[in-house]
Amino acid sequence: MHSRWMVTQKDSRLKVTASSNKEEFSGLSPSYRDTLNLTYGCKHYKRNCKLIAACCNKLYACRLCHNDDVVDHIMDRKDTTKMMCMNCLKIQPIGPTCSTASCNNLSMARYYCRICKLFDDEREIYHCPYCNLCRVGKGLGIDYFHCMICNACMSRSLTVHICREKCFEDNCPICHEYIFTSNSPVKALPCGHLMHSECFQDYTCIHYTCPICSKSLGDMQVYFEMLDAFLAEEQIPEEYSGKTQLMPRKFWQLLARIFRSYCAMIVKREEVLLFIGSITSVLIVVPTIRGSYDWNPL
Numbered sequence: 001m002h003s004r005w006m007v008t009q010k011d012s013r014l015k016v017t018a019s020s021n022k023e024e025f026s027g028l029s030p031s032y033r034d035t036l037n038l039t040y041g042c043k044h045y046k047r048n049c050k051l052i053a054a055c056c057n058k059l060y061a062c063r064l065c066h067n068d069d070v071v072d073h074i075m076d077r078k079d080t081t082k083m084m085c086m087n088c089l090k091i092q093p094i095g096p097t098c099s100t101a102s103c104n105n106l107s108m109a110r111y112y113c114r115i116c117k118l119f120d121d122e123r124e125i126y127h128c129p130y131c132n133l134c135r136v137g138k139g140l141g142i143d144y145f146h147c148m149i150c151n152a153c154m155s156r157s158l159t160v161h162i163c164r165e166k167c168f169e170d171n172c173p174i175c176h177e178y179i180f181t182s183n184s185p186v187k188a189l190p191c192g193h194l195m196h197s198e199c200f201q202d203y204t205c206i207h208y209t210c211p212i213c214s215k216s217l218g219d220m221q222v223y224f225e226m227l228d229a230f231l232a233e234e235q236i237p238e239e240y241s242g243k244t245q246l247m248p249r250k251f252w253q254l255l256a257r258i259f260r261s262y263c264a265m266i267v268k269r270e271e272v273l274l275f276i277g278s279i280t281s282v283l284i285v286v287p288t289i290r291g292s293y294d295w296n297p298l
Contacts, residue, residue: 027059030086047119174199
């Protein structure tokens, strides 16, 4: 209760200061990442400033807050030229510290990128000159490296990997979100194609091949033996037992489609799902790379 009163009193004091600004902007008040401890920022970042979006001339704590609030366009943070210090509410050129004398060079955040116009006071972040984006991590040559063929930053544990030229500059084959600027973790398949880790989990419940090139996601021998066992249990009707007939090509094409549907139906059965869960290490042999491909257009 005491903290809420402090926030109310501070907001009222800052609104008086804000009236001295020459220009009027929407959102001319501080925002808090933690209202109890009076920590400036938003749900995405801890920082001491707001950015003036060049696209709509409004104040937002970050570009993600802008994109959550506006539906007809997105904010390009690299176009940002002005910011507002949330301590004194003064509009000023963007920079690592507040330029007003009353703030005594107050730092806007521990990390500031003059290229991406990114502020963050919590995480370890570095700017990759090849991606031309800021990424979460200690830096190139420390815990990450940039693969020039894939055109992506990867964990040093993935020095040996399957390269595909500019493979990250594509959409997820499941949800169709652009992977290079996606916030979601990305999974690499054995064939070299990529999809979001969450999409991968849902997709592999009923599929075992890459949705792009149809190559297997791993060693499927055990799985195919299981299908053979299911088919062997099917009894042929007596009137057709021992009989053969030459079938046209269209029949085999139809049969192939039926078989694929049958396989999908089998996979959905609970006992098979339990079986797949018990042999995950056999079926899915791609590495988990959440930390490696944790794409953060921060």
